[in-house]
Amino acid sequence: MKPVVKVIQTAKNEKQVWRKLDDLELFKYYNFRMNTVSVDSSISYQKLLGFGGAFTEASAYTWANADEKSKDEIVKAYFDKEHGLAYNLGRTTIHGCDFSLEPYTYIEEGDFELSTFDMSREDKWLVPFLTRAKETAGHSLGILASPWSPPAFMKDNKDINNGGRLLKKNYATWAEYMVKYIEGMKERGIEIDMISIQNEPAAKQEWASCKYEADEEAEFAVDYLYPALEKRGLQDKVKIVIWDHNRDLMFRRLNESMAYPGAREKVWGAAFHWYVSDKSEILTMVHEKFPEKHLLFTEGCVELVNNSGGTSSKAGIGAWKHGEIYGRNIIKDFNNYNEAWIDWNLLLNEIGGPNYVGNYCEAPVMYDRNTKEIMYNSSYYYIGHFSRYIEPGAVRICCRNDVDKGLYSVSFKNPNGDIVTVVQNELNRKQRLALVVDGQGTNTEIPAHSITTFITKNSQE
Numbered sequence: 001m002k003p004v005v006k007v008i009q010t011a012k013n014e015k016q017v018w019r020k021l022d023d024l025e026l027f028k029y030y031n032f033r034m035n036t037v038s039v040d041s042s043i044s045y046q047k048l049l050g051f052g053g054a055f056t057e058a059s060a061y062t063w064a065n066a067d068e069k070s071k072d073e074i075v076k077a078y079f080d081k082e083h084g085l086a087y088n089l090g091r092t093t094i095h096g097c098d099f100s101l102e103p104y105t106y107i108e109e110g111d112f113e114l115s116t117f118d119m120s121r122e123d124k125w126l127v128p129f130l131t132r133a134k135e136t137a138g139h140s141l142g143i144l145a146s147p148w149s150p151p152a153f154m155k156d157n158k159d160i161n162n163g164g165r166l167l168k169k170n171y172a173t174w175a176e177y178m179v180k181y182i183e184g185m186k187e188r189g190i191e192i193d194m195i196s197i198q199n200e201p202a203a204k205q206e207w208a209s210c211k212y213e214a215d216e217e218a219e220f221a222v223d224y225l226y227p228a229l230e231k232r233g234l235q236d237k238v239k240i241v242i243w244d245h246n247r248d249l250m251f252r253r254l255n256e257s258m259a260y261p262g263a264r265e266k267v268w269g270a271a272f273h274w275y276v277s278d279k280s281e282i283l284t285m286v287h288e289k290f291p292e293k294h295l296l297f298t299e300g301c302v303e304l305v306n307n308s309g310g311t312s313s314k315a316g317i318g319a320w321k322h323g324e325i326y327g328r329n330i331i332k333d334f335n336n337y338n339e340a341w342i343d344w345n346l347l348l349n350e351i352g353g354p355n356y357v358g359n360y361c362e363a364p365v366m367y368d369r370n371t372k373e374i375m376y377n378s379s380y381y382y383i384g385h386f387s388r389y390i391e392p393g394a395v396r397i398c399c400r401n402d403v404d405k406g407l408y409s410v411s412f413k414n415p416n417g418d419i420v421t422v423v424q425n426e427l428n429r430k431q432r433l434a435l436v437v438d439g440q441g442t443n444t445e446i447p448a449h450s451i452t453t454f455i456t457k458n459s460q461e
Helices: 057-064 068-079 126-137 168-187 214-231 247-258 281-289 320-334 378-387
Strands: 004-011 019-025 035-047 050-054 089-094 142-147 192-196 239-246 269-273 294-299 340-345 347-349 365-367 374-376 395-401 407-413 419-425 431-437 440-446 450-456
Touching (some): 019 440, 035 407, 035 419, 050 378, 057 068, 057 126, 057 347, 068 365, 068 374, 089 126, 089 340, 142 294, 168 192, 168 214, 239 247, 239 294, 247 269, 247 281, 320 340, 320 378, 320 419, 340 378, 378 419, 378 450, 395 419
Parallel strands (some): 035 431, 050 089, 050 340, 089 142
Antiparallel strands (some): 004 019, 004 450, 035 395, 365 374, 407 419, 419 450, 431 440
16 A cells, blocks of 8 residues: 655645645655655654744733634634644743833832732733633643843843843842742643743843843752742743743853753753744754753744844735745754744734834734734744644654755654655745655655645554
């Protein structure tokens, strides 16, 4: 019995997305003289944790102000396993970030005792959004929590915005604050599985931000946050993640952070973003030096007003190339040991907000407040070519292609034995291609500016 390959395709000039094409069969003999994507399931790498997006206040507020039919559709679009993206991960912010309505914290200014700690603001928009998502998914979501800045009075610049640094004398108080957040979310039915020390710790931003040197980040993780978790019996339930910033400096930062005594034992993994640098090979450098550390992509979007290199765009909301940015980054990062993929805002309004400093960005799904319409951008469909078909627990397997440029590919083996291979063509011309899986192949054609998912069914099913 010849292996059967299911084919799902989205192309720029086709009206139908996630289009199911005719099945293919794999043969011992095929046209060997074509561009080739070669898959070898005997060579395996990292295990996939899953896919998800960020539950920012901006996303939750936009969702809360949509009509009920739209609210239901948006949640299903992301978390429904059959018709949506089948997300199983998420990210939350510990109090405000730039994608909040304004800067905010959970305590009154100057409260070093944390006696005024109050998370009720999150009950307005965030918790209902997260709860509906969890109900739609049918299971708990793996949540990473990240802070953008400690309260202003804990920092040397006395400002929640514009960088600054957490004063050393306040390390223990801030660690306690972060643990109180974890407990507060649990009281609301939301389990926090991972926590990062600081979002983008090397950046001074005009919005909520705070800088840490690499050794300071490790010191806070090992000597303050871990003991605070341990005090509550959470040290094995909530994993500590560091960096949570761009790929470019990741290897250097990890070298320095991991040299801190106890860091390799108490820090579970490292998170990264895609801005500024597209050099995914840095992830492999980190993996080879620290193979026990888990690597997670935790933020990326197409910026509409800033210029962060290849992930910024002046083409406007909805440009097809934005989806290609997503697909290319996902493939390259997975091919370099990334284990989880978490997008930035799940939902934004028609201008890419709200954002209290006007740092507008595109989201895969956007809601037009004027027309009451849901906008699905190309990035949404590109993400789906991975998240809808590659399941949590899948293992990346060897996938190589010999095309000079413009074609990207990655392959995973699902827990049920199916092999899922995703191929993206960014060229203006079609690609005639041989897909070879474990020595047997088929000849096919990939349209210009398209993404295709090939599912080689497990013959043992």
